[in-house]
Amino acid sequence: MNTVNSMSAVELSRQIQKGNISVKEVLNSFLKIAEKYDGILHCYNTVCAETAEKRAGEIQKGIENGRYRGRLAGVPIAIKDNICTKGIATTCSSGILKSFVPFYNASVIESIYNGGMLVTGKLNMDEFAMGSTTQTSATGATKNPWDLNRVAGGSSGGSAAAVAAGLVPLSLGTDTGGSIRQPCSFCGVSGLKPTYSAVSRYGLIAYASSLDQIGPVGRCVEDCAALFELICGPDSKDSTSAKNYHFDFEQAVKGEIKGKKIGIPKEYMSGDINEEVKSAILNAVDVFKSLGASVEYFDLPLSDFATPAYYIIACAEASSNLARFDGVKYGCAAENCGSLDELYVKSRSQGFSMETKRRIMLGNFVLSSGYYEQYYMKALKAQSLISKAFDKAFERFDIILAPVAPATAWGLGEKLDNPVEMYLSDIYTVTVNLAGLPAFAMPCGFDKSGLPVGMQLIGRRFGEAEILSAAKAFESVTEYHKAVPKLVKEGSL
Numbered sequence: 001m002n003t004v005n006s007m008s009a010v011e012l013s014r015q016i017q018k019g020n021i022s023v024k025e026v027l028n029s030f031l032k033i034a035e036k037y038d039g040i041l042h043c044y045n046t047v048c049a050e051t052a053e054k055r056a057g058e059i060q061k062g063i064e065n066g067r068y069r070g071r072l073a074g075v076p077i078a079i080k081d082n083i084c085t086k087g088i089a090t091t092c093s094s095g096i097l098k099s100f101v102p103f104y105n106a107s108v109i110e111s112i113y114n115g116g117m118l119v120t121g122k123l124n125m126d127e128f129a130m131g132s133t134t135q136t137s138a139t140g141a142t143k144n145p146w147d148l149n150r151v152a153g154g155s156s157g158g159s160a161a162a163v164a165a166g167l168v169p170l171s172l173g174t175d176t177g178g179s180i181r182q183p184c185s186f187c188g189v190s191g192l193k194p195t196y197s198a199v200s201r202y203g204l205i206a207y208a209s210s211l212d213q214i215g216p217v218g219r220c221v222e223d224c225a226a227l228f229e230l231i232c233g234p235d236s237k238d239s240t241s242a243k244n245y246h247f248d249f250e251q252a253v254k255g256e257i258k259g260k261k262i263g264i265p266k267e268y269m270s271g272d273i274n275e276e277v278k279s280a281i282l283n284a285v286d287v288f289k290s291l292g293a294s295v296e297y298f299d300l301p302l303s304d305f306a307t308p309a310y311y312i313i314a315c316a317e318a319s320s321n322l323a324r325f326d327g328v329k330y331g332c333a334a335e336n337c338g339s340l341d342e343l344y345v346k347s348r349s350q351g352f353s354m355e356t357k358r359r360i361m362l363g364n365f366v367l368s369s370g371y372y373e374q375y376y377m378k379a380l381k382a383q384s385l386i387s388k389a390f391d392k393a394f395e396r397f398d399i400i401l402a403p404v405a406p407a408t409a410w411g412l413g414e415k416l417d418n419p420v421e422m423y424l425s426d427i428y429t430v431t432v433n434l435a436g437l438p439a440f441a442m443p444c445g446f447d448k449s450g451l452p453v454g455m456q457l458i459g460r461r462f463g464e465a466e467i468l469s470a471a472k473a474f475e476s477v478t479e480y481h482k483a484v485p486k487l488v489k490e491g492s493l
């Protein structure tokens with residue numbers, strides 16, 4: 001990576017605003033890397049070089065005349081392909097939306113444009129954000145820049161791999177049950193799953209509306225904090241968006257940890273966790289202690305129910321959200337259909353992948369009249385107990401520390417024929433979405449094969465600044481976030 005590509009996004013903007021480098025130079029430097037590596041990694045579904053170049057000129061002028069002065073003005077960003085971008089295809093990596101070009105922007109896109117950022121393109125993901133590997137994408141899997149035979153994680157695999165390989169300094173992902181945190185952990189970058197309602201979901205193509213959140217992916221705390229600052233806040237177009245939330249950027253990058261009480265759920269450090277992941281987390285514990293925090297274990301007894309409850313709720317909502325893709329209102333229509341029913345059936349059969357169909361069926365099943373009480377209502381009860389268990393933990397602790405995933409990135413093709421095994425790998429992340437809490441994922445070590453390990457810092461509702469500040473403290477005495485995949489460093493990708 002050259003200096004432009006390795007600089008933090010906030011530093012890049014500073015250099016642009018000082019006039020040391022132009023918006024166009026920065027953009028071209030990233031587009032060049034994308035051109036070189038994306039054929040191998042497949043992070044992008046769409047690259048919009050021309051529109052970005054055009055916009056670079058406008059932003060340059062805007063910076064010079066004082067219109068754009070924000071922390072990220074002039075910085076390129078790539079967007080997960082389930083966030084609507086006006087005039088740019090938004091496919092959810094699905095066959096059914098392959099020709100969908102929105103005529104409006106999601107609110108987060110308006111926010112980043114108002115902040116003077118430029119969109120380089122749309123990033124690969126699991127179809128409709130359903131998956132943990134980016135392999136359910138209709139456009140093919142994204143590869144992990146640390147090892148091309150391994151998955152990048154998912155569903156925001158494109159968002160994490162693009163940042164890890166230096167294709168772009170920042171990206172947006174979405175997290176319904178871990179989809180920002182887990183790919184960040186697999187690719188050695190950082191990402192924030194915001195408190196539910198902190199970021200507008202207007203224009204996000206819904207997977208499970210009560211759990212979905214859009215969040216930043218970057219290489220360091222400061223970059224993620226700056227992007228979060230830009231996209232968070234109330235939005236009249238999203239009735240669930242929090243009305244009075246104010247995020248304090250300065251506090252978030254202070255690096256405060258001394259005297260903080262950190263709790264670790266006992267259940268997360270036993271059972272199926274890989275020993276190397278565990279030892280990286282224990283190292284992080286030592287770092288936090290040396291910085292003056294106290295660390296204690298506690299019981300989070302309901303975590304066993306979390307994965308089933310999550311999959312029941314997420315699939316139930318998905319089955320309803322995805323009903324609109326019928327080949328008429330949205331989506332590609334099947335050809336040569338004799339009746340309306342045939343059009344629905346054929347369009348959906350052809351347009352959705354196996355995994356999406358499985359979840360629609362599961363969702364319809366748990367919502368059907370005979371099973372609603374038995375599954376869906378039970379899952380909602382479990383969700384409420386999980387939420388209460390976290391509230392109780394936060395009476396004792398300021399921050400909860402946990403691994404992101406039980407293992408590091410696994411091989412491409414693995415677990416694909418065993419969906420339940422795949423679902424179980426989400427065990428440490430789904431609880432956070434069920435409880436609506438914020439969590440920051442960041443690199444904290446490597447396993448023996450050199451693959452990154454991630455940890456997450458979970459906070460109280462709207463406690464983003466507090467967890468980011470703790471993360472910043474960790475970052476300032478460690479080097480994990482600076483590590484670059486060997487293949488990228490040597491230019492041999």
Ligand code: GLN
Pocket residue numbers: 129130131132154155174175176177178179180207314426
């Ligand atoms: N892996 C989880 C799932 O498949 C989480 C996905 C997400 O957060 N979008 O549902």
